[in-house]
Amino acid sequence: PEWGSSSMFMPWMCYESYGDSSLIVNNYQSMRRWVDYLTSRADNHVLSFGLGDWYDYGDFKAGFSRNTPVPFVATAYYFYALKHLVKSAEMAGNKYDANYYSDLATDVRNVLNTKFFNPETKQYASGSQTANAMAIYMEIVEPENRQAVLDNLVKDIKAHGNRLTTGDIGNRYLFQTLATNDLNELMCTMFNHEEAPGYGFQLKFGATTLTEQWDPRQGASWNHFMLGQIDEWFFGSLAGI
Secondary structure, three states, X not given: OOOOOXXXXXXXXXXXXXXXXXXXXXXXXXXXXXXXXXXXXOXXXXXXXXXXXXXXOOOOOOOOOXXXXXXXXXXXXXXXXXXXXXXXXXXXXXXXXXXXXHHHHHHHHHHHHHHHEEOOXXXXXXXXXXXXXXXXXXXXXXXXXXXXXXXXXXXXXXXXXXXXXXXOOHHHHHHHHHHOOOOHHHHHHHHOOXXXXXXXXXXXXXXXXXXXXXXXXXXXXXXXXXXXOHHHHHHHHHXXX
């Protein structure tokens, strides 16, 4: 679900950056079929397949999501894809689809909050950085719980020595949640060091391209864009572009 849903998100990134809606309008039917496929795989609005937060960080071998349950990540992406499809249907002038998928998105969001949110601890799923950041950025969390979830996210980052525990999927939502909530100093602190996980270690190691893992010595690709989500912060938050 996480990789295929780029067919939903990238046309909107293009539109938001350049004002070109052609990718959305011309590919609307493809986008709708992708969401329909996810719906066909859902069980009571929950998706339970995929890689989840691939290569999340911890004292374990990188690979399948370990810090965050796969069903939460997949279902959150299902909801986020639905949100994009509703906007796409509106842009394409398809009112029926806009209403239909809006209702479905509401149902999926309700399930995310009833199945994965702990109202006592104010945590989503395992309480990981990925789970809480996705819930905030994708607007899964109810407004009255938003600040508490954000506080838990910051608390977890600090508990890990101002380090991240996110993976290929969660990185983007962690970075953007911090950036859009005036937590740029914390964002900078997370990376302004020479230990893994951090870009400083890669520079210290001598990497000339981004690697697939924070510690290149752990193997995998030494020329990979998986850790490149920080560019969005450089351009949007620091440069203001």
